[in-house]
Every structure is written in C-alpha cells, then in structure tokens.
Amino acid sequence: MKDRLVVAAVFVTIAVMGLGAVVVFQYGRHHPSPPSLEAEPNAAIPGRIAFVNDDRCVVVAEASGESREEVYCSDSIAWVSWIDENTLAVASYAPGRENVTEIDLATGKTRETEQPRRFKASSRESVHGEVAGIEYPGKVSVSSEGRRRVIATFDVPENRPPDFVTWSPDGEWLLLQYTGPKASASELWIVSREGATKGTLAKDALGWGPQIVSWWIDGSGYLPELAEEPR
Amino acid sequence: MSAPEKHLRRWQAAGLLDEATAERLRRFEAERSSREREDRPGILEAVVYLGVAIVAVGVAVLIGSSWDELQEWARIAVVAGPAVAALLAGFALRATGQPELVRGGHLAWLVATVLSGVTAGVIADMSDANEDTVFHVSAIVACVVALTLWVVAPSHIQVFALAVALFFLTMAAGTLPDAFDAVLTSLMALGFGAAGLALAEAGLLPPLPTARVMFGLLLAWGGFFGGFEAEWLEAAAFVVAGALIVVSIARGVFVYMVLGLLLGFAALVRAIAMHVEDPTAAALALIVVGVLIVGSIILLARFRARRTASAT
Numbered sequence: 001m002k003d004r005l006v007v008a009a010v011f012v013t014i015a016v017m018g019l020g021a022v023v024v025f026q027y028g029r030h031h032p033s034p035p036s037l038e039a040e041p042n043a044a045i046p047g048r049i050a051f052v053n054d055d056r057c058v059v060v061a062e063a064s065g066e067s068r069e070e071v072y073c074s075d076s077i078a079w080v081s082w083i084d085e086n087t088l089a090v091a092s093y094a095p096g097r098e099n100v101t102e103i104d105l106a107t108g109k110t111r112e113t114e115q116p117r118r119f120k121a122s123s124r125e126s127v128h129g130e131v132a133g134i135e136y137p138g139k140v141s142v143s144s145e146g147r148r149r150v151i152a153t154f155d156v157p158e159n160r161p162p163d164f165v166t167w168s169p170d171g172e173w174l175l176l177q178y179t180g181p182k183a184s185a186s187e188l189w190i191v192s193r194e195g196a197t198k199g200t201l202a203k204d205a206l207g208w209g210p211q212i213v214s215w216w217i218d219g220s221g222y223l224p225e226l227a228e229e230p231r
Numbered sequence: 232m233s234a235p236e237k238h239l240r241r242w243q244a245a246g247l248l249d250e251a252t253a254e255r256l257r258r259f260e261a262e263r264s265s266r267e268r269e270d271r272p273g274i275l276e277a278v279v280y281l282g283v284a285i286v287a288v289g290v291a292v293l294i295g296s297s298w299d300e301l302q303e304w305a306r307i308a309v310v311a312g313p314a315v316a317a318l319l320a321g322f323a324l325r326a327t328g329q330p331e332l333v334r335g336g337h338l339a340w341l342v343a344t345v346l347s348g349v350t351a352g353v354i355a356d357m358s359d360a361n362e363d364t365v366f367h368v369s370a371i372v373a374c375v376v377a378l379t380l381w382v383v384a385p386s387h388i389q390v391f392a393l394a395v396a397l398f399f400l401t402m403a404a405g406t407l408p409d410a411f412d413a414v415l416t417s418l419m420a421l422g423f424g425a426a427g428l429a430l431a432e433a434g435l436l437p438p439l440p441t442a443r444v445m446f447g448l449l450l451a452w453g454g455f456f457g458g459f460e461a462e463w464l465e466a467a468a469f470v471v472a473g474a475l476i477v478v479s480i481a482r483g484v485f486v487y488m489v490l491g492l493l494l495g496f497a498a499l500v501r502a503i504a505m506h507v508e509d510p511t512a513a514a515l516a517l518i519v520v521g522v523l524i525v526g527s528i529i530l531l532a533r534f535r536a537r538r539t540a541s542a543t
Contacts, residue, residue: 001382003435004381004382004385004435005382006435007382007430007435007436008378008379008381008382010426010430011374011378011393011397011423011426011427012378014419014422014423014426015374015400015419015423018404018415018418018419018422019404019407022404022407022408022415023407027407027408027412027415028407028408028409028410028412028415029408029409030409157409157410158410159410160409160410180409181409181410182361182363182409184361
C-alpha cells in the first residue's frame with residue numbers, strides 16, 4: 001500500500017505542478033481589455049452609446065462610462081440605432097420583414113413605425129476622412145492622406161483581433177468589439193483616434209457586430225448610419 | 232489422459248523418473264491447471280459483465296431520451312446514483328474472493344470511474360461553468376477516482392482506467408490557455424507517461440504488462456501530438472521513439488519496441504508530409520521509410536527470436 005501511495009503522490013505532483021504552473025503564470029492567457037470605464041469613468045469621452053447586451057436588452061450608456069440603463073428588451077433584436085437625441089429605433093426579426101420599434105427615452109413610450117428603415121453597414125472612414133484598420137495580431141491603425149499609424153496594440157490571442165464597430169460621430173474615437181475565446185459575451189472598447197485613451201465600456205454586449213451598437217453625440221448625430229429608404 | 236500425464240508415464244517407463252518425483256510433478260501440474268481454470272473467464276464473470284453493460288446502456292438511454300425534461304437534481308441523480316451503485320458493486324464483487332467475480336468488480340469500478348467524471352461534469356454544468364471548466368472538473372474527478380481505486384486494489388482494468396483518465400487530464404490541461412495548447416497537453420502526457428513507465432519498471436505500478444502498454448502509449452502519444460504545433464516537439468517524437476527502443480532492448484520488453492517503432496515511423500511520415508514539398512523528394516523519402524519499415528520488421532523478428540532463445 002505504501003508503494004502505491006508513493007505512485008499516487010508522483011502523479012498528483014506532476015498534475016499539480018503542470019496545472020499549477022499554467023494557472024499561476026497564466027501561460028497562454030491573454031488580458032487585452034483596457035481599463036473599465038464603468039469603474040473609472042472618463043468624462044472626455046462624449047455622447048451616449050446604445051448597445052444590445054447578452055440578455056437581449058437595449059442598454060443606453062454614457063460613453064464616458066458614468067451610467068448605463070436598460071431601456072428595452074426583446075428576444076429577436078436585429079439592430080439598434082439612434083434616430084435623434086431622445087429616440088432609439090430597435091428592429092426585431094419577424095417573418096419576411098423587420099419590425100421597427102421607436103423608443104422615446106424621455107417618456108419610455110414605444111411605437112411601431114409605419115415605414116421601417118434599413119440598417120446600413122458602418123463605414124471605416126471617419127468624418128475627418130481617416131480610415132480605421134485592424135491588423136494582425138491586435139493592432140489598430142488609422143490612415144489618412146496615405147500615411148498609416150498604429151494607434152493601439154492589444155494583447156489578444158492568435159486569430160482573435162478586435163473588430164471595428166464604428167467611428168464616433170465626431171470622428172475623435174473608435175468603438176471596437178472584442179470577443180474572448182471562452183467568452184459568451186463581447187466587450188466594447190473605446191479608443192481615442194490618437195490612441196492615448198482606451199477604455200472598456202461594456203463586457204456584456206452581444207457579439208453580432210456593428211448593428212447592435214449605435215453612438216450619439218449632441219451636435220454630431222449618430223453612427224453607424226441608417227439608410228433612409230425602407231427595406 | 233492429459234499431456235503431462237502422458238509425458239510422466241513415458242519418462243517413468245524409460246527409467247528417467249522415479250515415482251516420488253512423478254507424484255510431485257502431478258501435484259504441481261494439478262495445482263497449476265486449477266489456477267489456470269480460475270484465471271479463465273467463466274459464466275459468472277460473463278453474467279457480471281453483461282449486468283454492468285446493461286446498466287451502462289440503460290443509464291445512457293435514460294440520459295439520451297429524457298435529459299432535457301429532467302430537473303437539475305434528477306440530472307445529477309441519474310448519473311451519480313449508478314456511479315455509487317457501480318462503486319459499491321465493485322467492493323461487493325471483490326469481497327467474494329472468487330477471481331472471476333473480482334475481475335467483474337474491477338470492471339464495475341471502471342464504470343464507476345467514468346460515471347464519477349460525468350457526475351462532476353454535470354454538477355459543474357449546473358453551476359453555469361463554461362464547457363472548459365466542465366471538462367477540467369470531469370477529468371480531475373475521474374483521475375482522483377481512478378487513482379484511488381488503483382491504490383485500493385491494483386488490477387489491469389484499474390491501470391487502464393488510470394492511464395485513460397490521465398490522458399483526459401492532459402487534454403483538459405491543453406484547454407487551460409485561451410486557445411487549445413497542444414504543446415501543454417503533450418508535455419503533460421510526456422510527464423505522466425515517463426513517470427508511469429519508470430514506476431512500472433521499478434515494480435511500483437502493478438500489474439506490469441498493462442502498465443507498460445498504457446503508459447507506453449501515453450508517452451508515445453505525448454511525444455507525437457505536440458509536434459503538430461511546435462517544431463521542437465517534432466524532434467521530441469524521434470527522441471521518445473529512440474528512448475523506447477533503447478529501453479526495450481535494455482529491459483527485454485517487446486511492447487516498447489513496437490511502440491518506439493510505431494512512433495518513429497509516424498513521426499517520420501509527418502515530417503515528410505509537413506516539410507518535403509518536392510514530389511520527387513517526397514517519393515524518395517517514402518521509399519526510404521518503406522525500406523526502414525522492412526528493416527525494422529527484420530530487426531523485430533531477430534529481437535523476438537533472441538528473446539525466445541534466451542527464455543528457453
């Protein structure tokens with residue numbers, strides 16, 4: 001029996017050393033997320049961002065990270081977009097079409113629109129004419145007038161770069177979406193166009209790309225754009 | 232008349248064997264054949280295996296057909312109940328002392344080991360753990376149960392269960408990083424395989440034949456698998472293959488020779504497939520591999536003949 005306990009101890013030691021080394025030294029683990037804006041709000045980031053979280057609810061958050069609020073929930077949200085400073089449009093899947101509900105944020109009232117509008121893919125070009133790019137493995141670049149500069153590098157796993165979502169309507173910030181390898185939800189990252197400021201706005205966004213996010217800044221409007229013509 | 236009895240009578244008739252010695256030989260042969268009969272699977276053992284198989288199939292069908300309708304406690308109970316039952320059945324069968332039922336008990340313990348891992352996984356899943364964590368918990372619990380049962384009563388089946396559980400633990404280790412890491416899995420398998428073989432050869436990990444096969448397989452797999460991700464582990468496959476062949480010759484163990492040669496050839500074929508782009512060079516390389524295969528067969532045959540000769 002003593003010999004067998006020695007054998008058991010050898011196997012347990014190998015397992016503990018192997019698994020322990022991975023856990024302690026975080027071998028193969030990546031921590032690319034910028035600091036949380038919810039924990040440390042940054043007043044320099046303007047406007048409000050509406051996004052869909054993994055509970056299928058539309059959340060309106062101050063882009064600075066100062067506050068956030070769930071305003072509408074539906075299991076079949078297709079896209080969300082600002083219409084004006086107090087109104088959100090939320091499209092839901094329905095057989096053969098999309099139903100669009102407009103939400104008045106001041107009163108909380110909702111109404112179905114008669115002429116649903118169509119979501120338009122976000123543009124990588126800002127209002128300043130700068131073009132955002134994502135490069136392997138986790139570099140974010142901005143190009144203008146033939147010159148490209150890397151503004152941020154994130155420690156992401158191989159083949160897991162963040163995705164570009166949209167420029168801010170004033171062209172000063174980029175909104176990125178990142179889904180970790182074992183995460184069920186996505187993160188929304190905000191990066192200033194010079195790369196000096198970075199923050200994580202949310203860690204519970206749906207991973208569906210730009211159609212689940214919309215950024216409003218007073219005086220600049222919203223992005224991504226909605227197409228004016230109905231579907 | 233049995234074959235030994237025929238020989239004994241012939242040797243006595245020829246005056247080569249006196250009556251007392253012949254009688255001792257008869258008693259020895261009678262005891263030996265009695266032990267052999269006990270070691271052979273009998274009808275009781277077959278019925279035990281059948282019962283264990285029926286329970287296992289029943290659990291699988293029950294889980295498959297009604298899993299979605301079961302409440303959480305029922306999901307845990309439907310796997311934990313049979314796990315405990317198999318564990319207790321193993322102890323009960325072992326307590327009979329009859330070799331065939333004792334072996335049946337070890338098989339019941341193998342089922343208990345599998346179901347323990349599944350139970351732990353189900354509980355982890357109920358706790359909203361992600362699928363990697365479920366896998367980690369299952370593998371760790373299966374290892375703990377397999378190792379404990381082997382410590383309580385080492386048998387061929389328990390060594391098999393232990394090696395397989397350790398294999399799953401190496402796979403679980405590979406999922407600890409953000410992306411599956413074949414190198415980590417490989418290194419863990421190399422560690423467990425080498426330790427298992429060293430302990431087996433030192434006489435600490437009985438039964439020896441199964442330990443040699445299972446931990447030899449674990450070591451060979453560890454040497455091979457990581458080479459798909461890291462070039463330096465491609466070379467490690469050849470090193471492990473060479474080591475197995477050397478140990479085989481030094482210890483006179485045929486199974487190490489087979490494993491070493493299989494690993495060497497698998498590593499060679501992979502190296503050609505991954506690094507030789509020119510079809511002509513690849514063809515020539517394959518011819519070389521073919522010649523090596525034939526050569527190794529001859530080597531194996533000579534090695535086995537020499538072992539047989541030295542044994543007689």
